[in-house]
Every structure is written in C-alpha cells, then in structure tokens.
Amino acid sequence: MKRQLFARMALMLALPLFAAGCIIDDPEPGPNLSGDWTEPEEPAGPETFITVDGDFSDWDAIPADELVTATVPDDAFYSAGRRLKVYAGATYINIYLEYSEAEQPVQIMHLYLDSDMAFDGEGRPTTGMGNAAWTNDGADILFEGMVVDDAGAPAAYDPTIFNWTGENLSGGWDWTELLAAGSGVCSASKPVELENGRKAVEVVVVRSSIPNLGSRFRVGIGLQYDWNDIAYIPAGSAVEENGVVGHGAVENMLVGR
Structure with a gap:
C-alpha cells in the first residue's frame, strides 16, 4: 500500500454528532493542519446544510449558482467515475460522488485540493503536485481513505490527510502526513445503489x-481498486497518443466565487 491508515487523533468537534451527519449549530474550528496560516475568506450568503446519510434529496436545496458539477463522458478511458458535485458553504465542503462498479469495485478515494490557488498570470498553477490527471492541477492537500474495506464492507471515510512537500508541479508521490486517519474532519455516507445501477456516496x-x-x-x-487507478473526476474523452489510448485530462473543478 502507498500509505497506511494510522492511529486516531482527537478533534475539537463533537465527534458523535459529526459522524452521524448531524448539524452542529455553532461549530468550533477544526485542527490547524499547517501550524501557520492566514485567516481564510468565508463564502458570502446563508449556508445550505447537507445531512450525510445517503438520502440525496437535500442537494436539491442548493442554489444552482453555488453547485459545481462534473459529468464523465461515456468514452472516457476509465469507466468507474461518473459524476461529481461539490458545494462549499462557510462551515462544510460537501461532495456527491456517483460511480460505476461494472468492471471493478471502488475501494479507495483520493480527494485532491488546490487550497492556495497560486497561479501565474496566465492561469497556470505554480505550486502543488502537478497531477497529470488534470491540465491545471496544483493540489497541495490530499485526503486518502477507504470507501470499502478489503472485504468489501462499507468503511467510514475518515481519511489520512497529507500536504504536498515535493518539488512544485513535479508529479510523483511526495506527500507528508498532516493528520492521521480517524481525526473526524471528514465523514461519508455508506455507498447507496441507485436506480441506474450505479452507486453514490456523499x-x-x-x-x-x-x-x-x-x-x-x-x-x-481519484478512485482506486487494489491501489490501481480506475477513475479520475473530472475527466475528458479518452485520447490516443502514438497509438496508445489513455486518460483524457481536463481542468479540475473550480469551486467558489
């Protein structure tokens, strides 16, 4: 395995409420992962709260101009990833992921975030990983955890969190652990089977x-089975280079205004 999911750490939140998907009326700040940060800007306007319970009907209440959606084309190189929706309020970042297990089960979810938005004058990233899965990736935060365990049973997505410490935009896997799995800053519903035969989690x-x-x-x-890539979302149509068909990279999702 690329990383092991390690021992639990305490979190300055009411963990039983958070794990159950309940709304915390007056949440305290989560742990400072960097030890040194500037106060972030907060989104304007009232927040729409999503209960993480596998009932996706509450997503209908999110204003259309605050919801970012990516749909994977049918001719994508990887067939597992199908749809991704992201909504960021002042308190929580909410994600809806829809995927297919027609070929392989989904075991592992990697959530990549470019949190510092450091770009040059032409919109190209200047810091972070530089993942070839996306044309403009500069991810500096990675969440890595199990959607289901090795036996196929649903796993609480309470992932290990890393930050990028390698050479900027170099690719590779130079991530350094910031917070061990089990911290409680992230939670997910169990996979739900949809009428179209796909599965979804929030x-x-x-x-x-x-x-x-x-x-x-x-x-x-990014989604994996047995630590092998089976999906990237967003994604474009498969591309052919020198007679070899591969993943079609597109821009990753821009969230917020």
Missing part, C-alpha cells in the same frame, strides 16, 4: 480544517 469535510483555504479552490477525485 462526503462532508470541515472547512476550517484546511489551512489557507480561500473562497475559491480547485478539486479533483
């Missing part, structure tokens, strides 16, 4: 746990 992240997160940030998700 995920919530405590916004204040991400250092330097401004009102706008970029998001991408």
Whole structure:
C-alpha cells in the first residue's frame, strides 16, 4: 500500500454528532493542519446544510449558482467515475460522488485540493503536485481513505490527510502526513445503489480544517481498486497518443466565487 491508515487523533468537534451527519449549530474550528496560516475568506450568503446519510434529496436545496458539477463522458478511458458535485458553504465542503462498479469495485478515494490557488498570470498553477490527471492541477492537500474495506464492507471515510512537500508541479508521490486517519474532519455516507445501477456516496469535510483555504479552490477525485487507478473526476474523452489510448485530462473543478 502507498500509505497506511494510522492511529486516531482527537478533534475539537463533537465527534458523535459529526459522524452521524448531524448539524452542529455553532461549530468550533477544526485542527490547524499547517501550524501557520492566514485567516481564510468565508463564502458570502446563508449556508445550505447537507445531512450525510445517503438520502440525496437535500442537494436539491442548493442554489444552482453555488453547485459545481462534473459529468464523465461515456468514452472516457476509465469507466468507474461518473459524476461529481461539490458545494462549499462557510462551515462544510460537501461532495456527491456517483460511480460505476461494472468492471471493478471502488475501494479507495483520493480527494485532491488546490487550497492556495497560486497561479501565474496566465492561469497556470505554480505550486502543488502537478497531477497529470488534470491540465491545471496544483493540489497541495490530499485526503486518502477507504470507501470499502478489503472485504468489501462499507468503511467510514475518515481519511489520512497529507500536504504536498515535493518539488512544485513535479508529479510523483511526495506527500507528508498532516493528520492521521480517524481525526473526524471528514465523514461519508455508506455507498447507496441507485436506480441506474450505479452507486453514490456523499462526503462532508470541515472547512476550517484546511489551512489557507480561500473562497475559491480547485478539486479533483481519484478512485482506486487494489491501489490501481480506475477513475479520475473530472475527466475528458479518452485520447490516443502514438497509438496508445489513455486518460483524457481536463481542468479540475473550480469551486467558489
């Protein structure tokens, strides 16, 4: 395995309420992962709260101009990822992920965040990982956890959190652990089977746990089975280069205004 999910750490939140998907009326800030950060901007306007319980009807209450959606084309190289929706309020970042297990089960979810939005004058990222899955990735925060365990049973998505410490935009896997699995800053519903035969989960992240997160940030998700890539979302149509068909990279998702 690339990473092991380690021992639990305490969190300055009411964990039983958070794990159950309940709304915390007056939440305290999550743990400061960096130890040194500037106060982030907060989104304007009232927040729509999503209960993480596998009932997706409450997503209908989110204003259309605050919801970002990516749909994977049918001719994408990886067939597992199908749809991704992201809504970021002042307190939580909410994610709806829809996927197919027609070919392989989904075990592991990687959530990539470009939290500092450091770009040059032409919109290209200058810091972070530089994942080739997206044309403009500069992810500096990674959430890595299990959607289901090795036996196929639903797992509480309470992932290990890393920050990028490698050479900027170099790719590779130079991530350093910031917070061990079980911290409680992230939680997910169990996978729900949809009428179309796909599955879906919803995920919530405590916004204040991400250092330097401004009102706008970029998001991408990678899915794996047995630590092998089976999806990137967003994604484009498959591309052919030198006779080899591969993943079609597109821009990752821009969230916030």
